[in-house]
Structures are given as C-alpha cells and as structure tokens.
Amino acid sequence: MMIKLHPGHVRPWLLVALTLFMIGAMYAMSASAQDEEPVLDTGDTAWMLTATALVLFMTIPGLSLFYGGLVSRRNVLSVLMQCFTITALMTLLWTIYGYSFAFDTTGMSAVDGFAFAERGIHGYVGGLKYLFLKGVDKDSLTGTIPESVFVTFQMTFAIITPALIAGAFAERMKFSAVLIFSALWFTFVYAPVCHMVWSGDGALFWDLGILDFAGGTVVHINAGTAALVACIMVGKRKGYPERPMPPHNLTMTVTGAGMLWVGWFGFNAGSAVAADQSAGMAMLVTQIATAAATLAWTGAEWIKHGKPSVLGAVTGAVAGLVAITPASGTVGPMGAIAIGTASGFICFFAATTMKRALGYDDALDAFGVHGVGGFVGAMLTGVFASKGLGGFEIENSEIVGKLGMQFFGCAATFVYCGIVSFIILKLIDVVIGLRVPEQVEIEGLDVNEHEEAGYIW
C-alpha cells in the first residue's frame, strides 16, 4: 500500500526510527558490556598444550631418570615403576574427583583475613561439581584456553608431586604401600592444598595474598614435608649411613636433570596460563635462578670438599628450579639471581650437613631439596616480588607483611601435610606394612617386587 509522504508524516516516523535506533544501540552496548566472557585464544591454547606436555615430560622420564640413576642397580626399576604407575594412577584420580576437589569454586567468594570458620569448607577444598569431569566438555573454557587443557595441565602437577615424595622412601618401601599412600595423600593433602592456594577468591591462601605462582607450596613444600615424615616412618635403609650407597648411574641422573630443567619452563611459564609477558618473564627468571643455584652448589662443594661434582651441579640446579617456582610470576632477573644463589647454598647445607646431623635417611633428598628449597623460595618471593627489588607485585613497604603471610603459608602447609601424611602412613603400616622384609631389601626391589632386572648383564 503506497503511503503518500508529506512533511507532517515524516517527522513522527523519524522520531520513531530514532527512538528505535537508540533502544537498539543501548541493547547492543549493554549486551557487549555483559559480553565480557573470555574467548578462546589460540596463542594461549597452543602454549598451554605445549606446557602440559613439558610438565608431563618432567615426570616421565625426567624425574624417573634423575631418581633412577641415584639408587642402587638392583632397585632402578622400582623407581621407574613407581613414577610411571603414579602417573597413571594420579591421572585417573584427578579425572574422577581430583580436579573437582581442587578447582570447584561453588559457593566461594572473597573473604578478608583468615576468617577460618567464615569461609566454610569450600575455602579449603572443592566440592563434587566436576565429579568424573562433569560439565567439562569440548567447548568449556578456563580463561582463554579450553578447560580440557587446563584440567590436563593441572593434572601433570598432581602427577609429579607424589612422584617427588618417592625419593624419600626409595629402596625400601613396598610397592603396594607406595600406590595406596600416593592415592590417599593426593586425595587428602594435594587436592585441598591446591584448592587453598590456586582455586581463587574464597580460598584461604588466595584471599590472604600468599604468592605461589607455580607450586612452591602446592608441590614442593607439600612433597618435601611428606617426604620427611615418610622417610622417618619407613625408617633408614639397612646399613645407612655406614655402608656406601653411591648412585649406580650418574649419567642417567644428569640426563634426567636436563629434562627437568627444560620441562620446568612448562611448569613455571605455563603457570601464566597464557602466552604473554608473564610467561616470558617466568621463563627468564627460571633460567637465571637455576643457573645461579647450580654454580652456588658447585662452588660450595668445591670449597668444602675440594672437588666439584656433577651430582652436586645437577642437584644445585634442581634446588634453584624449586626455589624460583613460587617466585616465577612476581620477581625479576636480579631477584632470580638472589633466589637461586640462596637456594643453592641453603639446600647444599640441608642435604648434606643437616641431613647427616639429624640422622634421617631421606634417600634422594626430597626434603632437603624440595622441602627446604620450597621454603626458601616461598620466603624470598615475599622479598623479591617488591618493585624496589626488581619485582612486579608489591611495594617495598609491603615486604614485611608479605613475609608474614608467606611464612604462614609455609607453616600451615607443613603442619597440615605433616599431620595428615603421618596419619595415612600409620594407617597403611598397620594394615599392610610400609616396608619390605629385610631379605627383600637386601636382594633388591626389582627382582622381588617386580620380578624383573633392570640390566641383564
């Protein structure tokens, strides 16, 4: 139907059109204001896929070879077997409930201060929202990466942590006990601590501003503490410390150490969960701290014992890697030098003089390097995260306060992990026993627990 237009008709229509346009524009703008939903970033995703692979590589075969070379020839397979099966077991447990316990943030919102009771159970452990990874589908996102990638990335951390503990009770713990311990420890210690540190607003350590970028507390202090408790409860190896128990294959150990160093870029730079400047700086400071620690341990040994050893060099490197872990998101290059150097010297002392003086048989120095190194790193993070000291996170005036919080984080983890690890180990000891019989220990775990030999002539 044709409408004859004349000025009297047009002005009202223009007004209507303008009004409709305004309404439409406002809707679109408000829709985009609501539309802050993150979008998948292929750069971030590509990096995180890679970082995940790097961190898994740290366990199989990085840590496996590092530890494998350090034990006696007759026990090499037991170490490899423990690392490999722990990888498989933690994968499944993480899938079934671990991710949920760690990263379910239902009912959580930021709470000031300690507020232990106020924040409820979810300040300490997640719920069952993601049981069997329910709700995690192909399109789910965590920030700018697929949630599937985030789940797998975090899984690799849950894998390496119990594997680290195996260094403390190597060469004398029953394989079945190792598996049960790892499963229970993962459930009652790793997942809650991971939740408390990393799940976000409402989590205890997160709300307190405790800085742990890549797992100095979640992985290293946690594993180190459990290692100390375990090696004391399982007891010393027969003949320790009088009988020499040198590494049976240092070439294997050094190979593993190189894999750990390279893989750690995934561990630290990957904890940026993005391919960005944070990841870049994390990579740089990781490299610097590790190098400084290598030289510090080598130097300390050269001075104290007259000769530098390759075992010292690689152990120093690991000490540096451990210490820079919590700091890798907030410190700069100069802080990295300080942290690496400090860790190299302090862990050297802890794994040699202190260990011998206190008498426990931490066979592969899981506490001496990961526990002590983790503590050194956590504390120095509080110092070198300050802008005045080359960091990026806090003002100089906040250092003392931050140190207090960092210490609380270390102490709380040490106490919680220590107590729960003790309970788990005691339970296992009572039901099936922790340690292999003496004859098995003498003949070796490989031939007895696994009916295999690492080297056939």
Place this chain on the structure above:
Amino acid sequence: MRKIEAIIKPFKLEEVKEALSSIGVQGLTVTEVKGFGRQKGHKELYRGAEYVVEFLPKVKLEIVVSDDRQTEVVDAIVKAASTGRIGDGKVFVSAIEDAVRIRTGESGDVAIS
C-alpha cells in the same frame, strides 16, 4: 697344561694382549674384576657423603698353555703389565687336568694349541 691367571691394571690390557700375540698365544679370556693388595683406594663423594672406595678396578686374564710354554708366557705378561708402581698386579700359575675343544671334542694339548 698350566693355567696362567694374571690380575693387571686395566689400561695395560692392550699391551699385554699384543705381547702375548707376538709370542703366538692364540686365545685368552678376560674378566673385569675389583680388588686390592697394597694399593690404596680412592675417595668418592656423593652429596656430602664421602666414601673411601678400597676396591680398585682390575682386569683378570686367564690363559691355558702347555707346560713347556709356562715360563715364556709368564715373562711376557710380567714385562708388558709392569709400570713399576704399587698395584701392578700378580700372576698365578696352576695345574690343569684336562682341556677339551668343544667344536671337535679333541682333548689334551692338542685342544689348546
């Protein structure tokens, strides 16, 4: 027949083998062993744990020859394996009752010639 066993320093193996070859000794068996006599061990250090390792790596040669060759073989070994320092090793000679070549079943001196 005589069995000649010699414990020597590992780095001397090639020289001893050449010396035996040049006097016509056809075969020998070599084992890597550890041991000590008067030679002191050495220190090893692993993460602050220092050990004195008394056992030193050595090489053991075993050769079986006919009685008449005993002196010449022992002399060849001693000359080639000697450095003049403690730890050079020892040679032992014992009597062998019989020897058999597995391929042919021959026994006696003919099996070791």
